[in-house]
Amino acid sequence: MANKKLSRKFYLVDGITLAKKLLGKYIVRKLDSRKFIGKIVETEAYIGPKDKASHSFGGKITPRNQAEYLEGGHIYIYLCYGMYWQLNITANKNGKPECVLIRAVEPINYSSKLKIKNVKLLRKLTSGPGKLCQWMKLNKSFNTEDLTKSKRIWIEDRGEKIKSSQIVKAKRIGIDYAGNFWKNKLWRFYIKDNPFVSKK
């Protein structure tokens, strides 16, 4: 099965659809001669401007979140708690502040190289939005990066199909401030039984 870089069309859907479609796809991060490849196993959807948990709630635009408004297929990355980067993929058309937070990936080529047999050890690398950015060496310079054009990061379809019965829906994490209505939305998606999903 040939690896196929995702094209613009893939991203031009609403955030919830994109969050589900991204499960089982592969993020490829090229750094010098090395490649970090991670299978996406957990995502969350943020649907501004109506979503109170979204940074673009109420149509707010600031220097920080303007990348969120870009056409689908761009990166919106920002620093949280002064320490951790959060990687988001924008969804939908230009001007629609919808995005998908990548919460966890399964490292593909890292394990064989370092011969790490212990899944628990490997798991510590990427089982959380802050950690996976650390692993892939992502930072502010990737903000507004175009995933369909970039030479250093993109997403591939490797022919893997995730059945809908394998997709688990859950409440989003860390957004208590948004109130019960938005907090209880089942907009977090992950692959059932995958050990790299964040939390326990």
Place this chain on the structure above:
DNA sequence: GTACAGATTGAG
């Protein structure tokens, strides 16, 4: 200029 909250994490 100051104040303060936050889409997290890991140690206890």
Place this chain on the structure above:
DNA sequence: TCAATCTGTACT
């Protein structure tokens, strides 16, 4: 359960 840590944002 709780604190580290610092940028963006909204104030004065």
